[in-house]
Amino acid sequence: MIEITLAHYLALATILFCIGLIGVLRRKNLLLLFMATEIMLNSVNIGFAAIGHYYGDLSGQMFAFFVIAIAASEVAVGLGLLIVWYKRTGSIDLDSLSSMRG
Amino acid sequence: MLEPIVVTLEELNLITLVPMCIAIFGALLIICIDLVKERLDKSFYLMITLLFLAVDFVAVLASAGLFEQVGSVRGFFDVMFIDGLAILGQLIIVGASMLFIPLALTSKRFHEYNYPEYFGMFLFMVGGFQFMVATDNLILIFVGLETASLALYTLIALHNRDKSFEAAIKYFTMGALGAALFSFGAMLLYAVSGSIEIAHIAAVVKADEYANIEILLVGVVMLLAALGLKVSLVPFHTWLPDVYEGSSAALAGYMSIVPKIAAFVVAMRLFEFLIHSGVVWLEVILYAVVVLTMTAANLWALVQSDVKRMLAYSSISHAGFVMAAILIATTQANSALFIYWILFSFTNLGAFTMLWVSRQKDLLPGQSSDHPYDKFSGMIRTMPVAAVVMGLFMLSLAGMPPFAMFWGKLYMISAAVNAEYVILALIMAINSAIAAYYYLKLIVYMFMKEPHYEGMQQYYMTNSSGALKTIIGFAAFATVFIFLALNPIMEFVTALVQKSGF
Numbered sequence: 001m002i003e004i005t006l007a008h009y010l011a012l013a014t015i016l017f018c019i020g021l022i023g024v025l026r027r028k029n030l031l032l033l034f035m036a037t038e039i040m041l042n043s044v045n046i047g048f049a050a051i052g053h054y055y056g057d058l059s060g061q062m063f064a065f066f067v068i069a070i071a072a073s074e075v076a077v078g079l080g081l082l083i084v085w086y087k088r089t090g091s092i093d094l095d096s097l098s099s100m101r102g
Numbered sequence: 103m104l105e106p107i108v109v110t111l112e113e114l115n116l117i118t119l120v121p122m123c124i125a126i127f128g129a130l131l132i133i134c135i136d137l138v139k140e141r142l143d144k145s146f147y148l149m150i151t152l153l154f155l156a157v158d159f160v161a162v163l164a165s166a167g168l169f170e171q172v173g174s175v176r177g178f179f180d181v182m183f184i185d186g187l188a189i190l191g192q193l194i195i196v197g198a199s200m201l202f203i204p205l206a207l208t209s210k211r212f213h214e215y216n217y218p219e220y221f222g223m224f225l226f227m228v229g230g231f232q233f234m235v236a237t238d239n240l241i242l243i244f245v246g247l248e249t250a251s252l253a254l255y256t257l258i259a260l261h262n263r264d265k266s267f268e269a270a271i272k273y274f275t276m277g278a279l280g281a282a283l284f285s286f287g288a289m290l291l292y293a294v295s296g297s298i299e300i301a302h303i304a305a306v307v308k309a310d311e312y313a314n315i316e317i318l319l320v321g322v323v324m325l326l327a328a329l330g331l332k333v334s335l336v337p338f339h340t341w342l343p344d345v346y347e348g349s350s351a352a353l354a355g356y357m358s359i360v361p362k363i364a365a366f367v368v369a370m371r372l373f374e375f376l377i378h379s380g381v382v383w384l385e386v387i388l389y390a391v392v393v394l395t396m397t398a399a400n401l402w403a404l405v406q407s408d409v410k411r412m413l414a415y416s417s418i419s420h421a422g423f424v425m426a427a428i429l430i431a432t433t434q435a436n437s438a439l440f441i442y443w444i445l446f447s448f449t450n451l452g453a454f455t456m457l458w459v460s461r462q463k464d465l466l467p468g469q470s471s472d473h474p475y476d477k478f479s480g481m482i483r484t485m486p487v488a489a490v491v492m493g494l495f496m497l498s499l500a501g502m503p504p505f506a507m508f509w510g511k512l513y514m515i516s517a518a519v520n521a522e523y524v525i526l527a528l529i530m531a532i533n534s535a536i537a538a539y540y541y542l543k544l545i546v547y548m549f550m551k552e553p554h555y556e557g558m559q560q561y562y563m564t565n566s567s568g569a570l571k572t573i574i575g576f577a578a579f580a581t582v583f584i585f586l587a588l589n590p591i592m593e594f595v596t597a598l599v600q601k602s603g604f
Contacts, residue, residue: 010293013289017282017286020282021282024275024279030271030275033275034275034278037275037278037279037281037282040279040282040286041281041282041285043286044282044285044286044289047286047289047293048289048292051289051292051293051296055296057296057297059241059292059297059298060292060298062241063240063241063244063285063288063289063292063298066241066244066245067244067285070244070245070248070281073248073252074248074252074278074281077252077255077256077274078274078278080256081255081259081267081270081271081274082271084259084267085267085268085271088264088267089264097268097271097272099264099265099268100265100268100269100343100344100347100348
């Protein structure tokens with residue numbers, strides 16, 4: 001059995017963050033794109049909780065709570081915008097956002 | 103058994119919270135009034151907003167007085183941190199908000215101003231930006247940034263055109279990415295130092311003699327990317343022209359001033375301790391970003407066919423210019439940043455208000471955007487006063503003496519020369535020269551060309567009202583005559599910056 005240390009948690013957080021980042025860069029569907037940003041924010045939560053435990057310091061966990069709250073409010077605003085966009089254009093594809101160029 | 107925690111009021115130091123609380127209270131009041139009595143006129147809500155912003159401004163001035171007596175103040179369990187940067191940042195944020203919100207008093211009716219929530223959210227946004235500058239705690243910076251940004255996305259979308267929704271979604275996507283990058287960067291700094299207060303992080307990192315410099319650098323680069331998304335540094339600027347085009351000119355002008363100064367203050371707090379301790383890598387990265395932002399944005403601005411998009415790229419270039427102050431990191435450069443931004447806000451207020459008064463309901467025939475250059479051609483024949491005023495703002499943005507921006511550029515370049523960044527100063531000067539070209543292009547259109555459309559005079563002032571003309575007059579007056587007041591402003595800003603140790 002290997003013991004799980006801080007490094008493992010940080011590696012997990014980094015891997016999740018990279019998965020999210022790739023999702024943001026690659027996804028064409030806006031809903032999945034927003035989901036990818038949520039993955040990124042949640043990877044940060046893992047990291048903060050682990051580091052906070054490692055230092056025996058509460059501010060990391062506090063930060064994680066604030067990140068959760070902010071992620072929730074971001075979803076509220078983002079989905080609101082998406083619903084309006086879907087009603088207007090009938091699409092939530094990234095390519096539908098292309099009336100402005102230059 | 104846990105000891106009960108006793109907190110005295112003096113310890114909380116509530117004075118540090120007063121300015122933001124005023125803004126937030128105003129927002130709640132507006133929403134409550136709407137619950138009790140619906141369908142009040144927008145001018146009523148506007149006056150409430152202005153009133154609270156004015157009180158807010160006075161409260162910030164009061165904390166400036168306190169700062170002069172006792173130095174920087176911490177409050178609320180050391181989370182709030184009022185120093186010279188916080189005061190200057192808040193003064194610019196609240197002052198610019200007071201100048202921009204009366205742009206709601208248009209003669210045409212617009213969708214967003216029918217909702218009292220617009221004004222409520224505006225005040226929440228101001229409160230968010232104030233929190234962002236008045237702390238050195240990464241949690242509160244993050245929360246303030248997101249409060250303000252989420253309100254701003256909604257304000258953009260409330261303009262209720264297809265383009266404004268598109269702009270809001272684009273801005274939201276970039277903002278969400280920025281939030282993730284900011285929190286990951288903060289996590290890495292926390293991993294290195296075990297603290298989320300910038301002052302502590304600086305102290306711990308210094309005591310370790312930069313043992314974990316790699317992790318630190320990755321974290322700082324992520325924070326730079328997150329803040330770069332907010333202040334639109336190249337290569338994180340891609341959203342900005344579209345967002346400016348999609349939102350109303352009044353809000354676009356606001357976005358070119360207020361969110362950026364808040365992000366600049368945070369950047370100053372975050373990066374300067376590293377630069378002072380001689381982290382060469384960060385200097386190289388910042389140098390590259392600054393030069394790239396100034397130059398590339400100028401080149402893009404040259405090829406735009408829409409005045410609003412041109413102003414958007416020009417504001418990216420100005421942001422790069424100002425970011426140089428954070429690279430130089432002397433007291434003079436940091437003061438120059440604030441002075442530049444004060445002068446820039448007057449000039450941009452004028453330029454964007456000129457676009458706002460000429461906003462017509464439908465697009466011109468054969469055009470795909472609201473303010474193409476063609477619309478302004480021959481303006482001197484039909485609306486001479488408006489053409490001269492618009493030309494004045496363009497000359498100021500181009501940095502012609504004796505208008506406002508000339509002094510800002512002069513002060514910034516002299517700060518660069520004094521800190522022995524001669525090449526940077528040269529690049530800044532060359533970029534000012536390139537920028538003059540596209541501002542003069544609009545002047546050429548207005549003064550030298552024949553009118554492109556028949557009966558254009560009805561369009562130039564279609565949206566104007568007494569209030570908007572007053573604001574344009576004020577902006578023009580400030581742009582021309584501010585050099586008379588430059589010395590006191592400079593002394594005030596320099597004293598505040600120096601006293602907070604930047």
